[in-house]
Amino acid sequence: MSRPLPTSFVPIAPVKLAPQGVIRRGADTGYQGEQDLAQNLHWLYAHDRPMWCHTLYSGLTDAGPWASGGSPLLKGLWYRDLPPAPFTELEIRILVQNVGTTDGLVRFDWASDPWLSGGSPGTSVDITVAGAAAQWTLLQDTVVLPSGVTADTLRMWITDSDDDVRVHSIAAWPAAPSAIAAGPSTVDGWRWVPQDTDELAEFAPLSVARRTAQWASARHIEAVRTGTVKAWCDVPQWRAGYEAHATTSATRVLVMRELFRPPPGVTQLRWALWGFYGGASGEVSLTTTAEAAAGVTAQTVALGSTWTTPYSAGLHKHDDSGQTSLTVYPEAWNELLVYLTSDGSGTARLLGLSAWYEVP
């Protein structure tokens, strides 16, 4: 018994599934059949992996130090729903530079299971950035997904005693599993059922029940892997003077436009943002072109004034009291519009924003 997971998708010639012919067991040399159909679904289940978070920093040369001193400093925060089963890890790619002489460290951990100084490593991964490396270098590793939560904050910490580690870009996506689990899986009502090879035989057509399960599995992949609209963070402590979005204006300022096209069936956009204000008040407003056209009032978030590591007070999200997700049109181009408002004297800052589709 096995649930084969090929390394690549296998296109199947239509003649192999033609009417009045025998659909072979498949996956044998020169022939294709039921096992190829099952393997392709397994392959999609493992390899259909939308981006989870992505940030490209600008103005790098002029930015302030990315690390200072020998203790870890929090440099990045990305909150959103975690990838569903079967994914258990995130693959992380960072493009880094370290012009100092000592090695630096980039650590990723989760807010729900943090790395603790002198204590538990939590759910974390350390990536060493060798010293005396002026050349931009791509480093990679994986971090295990936290257990017991469906949404969490991925945090990036940097340690470097001579202050010379810089991160130019970050990307993360779910790591493909190496095997297909035997049991079924249900995510938000969408059911996945794997196929065992011992359920397949020559001259034994699959039952309608099995085909229905295969169709449901394809629907599961389509519905659950919905993609990302935005997952960006730019914490200012290490980029003083280069805050991406800040305003002192008392009238709202359009600071971000993000183009996106929701997949079929998707009507809701979830969001999370990080920010704070330095005066009497500040707020962030979010809307979509679909909501604006329908006259729906924008989601408005009153920012707080606290901004101290690990910045948890600066997180605001769609399921907070008084907030909701945003309405979008499926299969049509939409824009996410983000506005920032201050009190006219203090500075309101938007330091991170994630937006992702709600599973229909």
Place this chain on the structure above:
Amino acid sequence: MIFPPHSFKPGPWAPHNGDASRSTHARAIDEYATWLAAVRRHPIPVPLGRALVDGYVYELRVLLPAYVEYCAVGLLCTGWGSVTLTCSDDAYSVVVPVGLSDGTTASHDLSNADWVWAQDRLPSASADGLWRAIEITDQASPHEVDLTVALTDHSGTNLLKVHQVLILPLPRLEDSQLP
């Protein structure tokens, strides 16, 4: 299927009766799987904070799905100049000319910014600097590529800014057989 089923529309399952349904059912599953693999695409946002400007080369790693031959790139811009895109899968650079008047006033008002696209599929680009979609090495499994973005101002006063970047792996053309 060996060709991308562009006409496929996902929806509820409708079983049929009779011997012929064996083929109908199997082909329906094949069509759905091939549509997921070769037609459905997730746009890949490149989240930026501060706008990109002249004087730097911006680079990042992207995971592309299987069966991608071309990637379109959308740039939300203000100002005058050009944007040069390179990709580790593409032998030649792509240059996107940008001429949006808001940059001339140096206000760079985001509400006046426009999306400019590099999206035309050229069968085989043979020179740097063409305005086209990025060529991607056709593969039957996902693979990673490095993308770079560099800006050139038209002149010192007409500054160019790129406020957002969107990478769009293009659905495979209907007559392009899967390898």
